[in-house]
Amino acid sequence: MDETITVKNQLIGQKLHANREFLAPLTVDTLLAKHGSIFQEYHLTRDFLLESIHTDISRLFVAIITNRPVLFSQYIEWQKSLVEKNAIPIILYEHELEALQSSLFSFFASEHHDFIRQFIQAGIDVIHKKIDTSRPLNGLGQNANHYLKLLLKKDTDGAFHYILNEMTAKYSIQEIYLEIIQPAQYEVGRLWQINEIRVAQEHFATKVSSTIMDLLLQQHSRQPGFDEKIVTTCVGGEFHEMGIKFVNAFLEMEGYKPIYTGRAKNNSEITQVIKAEQPQIVAISATMSSHLIIVKKLIEQIRKIEMPPMKIIVGGHVFNQSPWLWQEIQADAYAPNAGQAIKIIKTLLLPQSRP
Ligand code: B12
Numbered sequence: 001m002d003e004t005i006t007v008k009n010q011l012i013g014q015k016l017h018a019n020r021e022f023l024a025p026l027t028v029d030t031l032l033a034k035h036g037s038i039f040q041e042y043h044l045t046r047d048f049l050l051e052s053i054h055t056d057i058s059r060l061f062v063a064i065i066t067n068r069p070v071l072f073s074q075y076i077e078w079q080k081s082l083v084e085k086n087a088i089p090i091i092l093y094e095h096e097l098e099a100l101q102s103s104l105f106s107f108f109a110s111e112h113h114d115f116i117r118q119f120i121q122a123g124i125d126v127i128h129k130k131i132d133t134s135r136p137l138n139g140l141g142q143n144a145n146h147y148l149k150l151l152l153k154k155d156t157d158g159a160f161h162y163i164l165n166e167m168t169a170k171y172s173i174q175e176i177y178l179e180i181i182q183p184a185q186y187e188v189g190r191l192w193q194i195n196e197i198r199v200a201q202e203h204f205a206t207k208v209s210s211t212i213m214d215l216l217l218q219q220h221s222r223q224p225g226f227d228e229k230i231v232t233t234c235v236g237g238e239f240h241e242m243g244i245k246f247v248n249a250f251l252e253m254e255g256y257k258p259i260y261t262g263r264a265k266n267n268s269e270i271t272q273v274i275k276a277e278q279p280q281i282v283a284i285s286a287t288m289s290s291h292l293i294i295v296k297k298l299i300e301q302i303r304k305i306e307m308p309p310m311k312i313i314v315g316g317h318v319f320n321q322s323p324w325l326w327q328e329i330q331a332d333a334y335a336p337n338a339g340q341a342i343k344i345i346k347t348l349l350l351p352q353s354r355p
Pocket of ligand 1: 074075078178185186187188189190202238240241243244246283284285286287288289313314315316320334338339341
């Protein structure tokens with residue numbers, strides 16, 4: 001499909017978003033009129049379905065205005081695993097998407113139906129696709145695997161000893177971050193998604209990894225400081241902050257002093273920090289595709305602030321899944337991990353790369 005964003009994407013996307021309070025209940029009515037008894041059998045209430053369809057619509061909106069059906073299918077992949085986790089037949093979710101399509105068809109003019117269908121179909125295709133969950137997504141080295149096992153056994157002392165004593169004797173802190181802690185966290189996410197571990201195990205793993213990360217950083221000797229100001233942030237609603245904390249840690253280890261706004265700050269709080277600090281670089285992290293719109297708006301707001309030349313770099317799970325997105329939201333750069341982030345930030349700070 002041609003991935004250029006057109007006026008049609010904007011118009012249909014905005015119309016969908018503006019009418020969501022009408023379209024979501026309409027979809028629930030359509031769904032229950034046709035399949036009410038089976039939803040009742042699985043105790044799926046009207047309120048539950050309404051909330052689920054609101055989420056479907058918000059993710060569809062993001063996919064439409066960025067012209068990327070893949071963003072909708074990635075979301076459906078996650079939903080599919082939740083449905084399966086709760087032992088609900090996947091056909092019910094297919095019915096939900098069909099009902100959504102049918103209410104959108106009754107609302108939008110017929111000339112737009114093919115356009116809308118391609119986005120919803122991308123989601124329905126995922127429902128039918130068998131997801132390969134047999135192995136870790138990005139491969140898991142021996143050390144990461146060992147660390148993961150300690151986390152899953154809730155062996156805190158073992159995990160601390162393994163990283164803080166054994167691994168630090170062999171590897172740099174940066175290597176431990178990127179080759180042990182990060183892949184272990186990704187694997188925790190995969191196991192959680194396929195229902196092999198419980199949410200409590202995920203929380204435990206994240207807490208231990210986060211503490212180890214702080215302890216490693218404290219051990220690291222500081223480089224002579226750089227004067228450049230770098231504001232780092234995690235947009236509103238985003239609870240995933242380990243990624244930006246990695247970036248902060250790598251910056252600190254290189255001698256920068258990142259100014260971190262804290263996670264889930266709203267755009268006006270973030271722009272106030274930027275106005276006050278006048279940084280050379282703003283680094284924005286986002287994990288969920290539903291937060292892309294907020295990142296886009298934030299970038300627009302930052303660009304309006306009167307200040308000396310400044311560059312914006314973005315990163316996080318959603319950008320890693322679709323590495324072309326950063327250009328569409330008018331960022332200056334993107335990096336897939338904290339190691340690459342430092343390299344790119346250094347390039348952005350070179351005098352010739354500033355306007
Ligand atoms: C821990 C975790 C959580 C924790 C976060 C705690 C915390 N303090 O951070 C909690 C429990 C809060 C959580 C909640 C949710 N989570 Co969660 N979570 C994870 C998990 C397992 C690990 C995240 C992590 O620690 N990664 C390690 C860090 C180091 O990696 P990273 O974030 O990718 O960061 C690196 C790069 O991306 C890059 N980077 C990151 N930011 C930036 C910024 C810049 C500027 C640059 C240059 C680079 C950069 O550099 C980083 C370091 O190398 C992931 C699995 C995964 N694959 O990531 C799921 C995951 C991200 N979560 C997921 C989901 C669905 C959710 C929930 C919706 C679950 C729910 N139903 O409630 C909520 C959403 C909450 C919200 N509103 O944000 C899904 C997302 C699926 C999708 N496609 O959207 C994932 C992928 C799990 C999965 N496999 O399905 N989660």
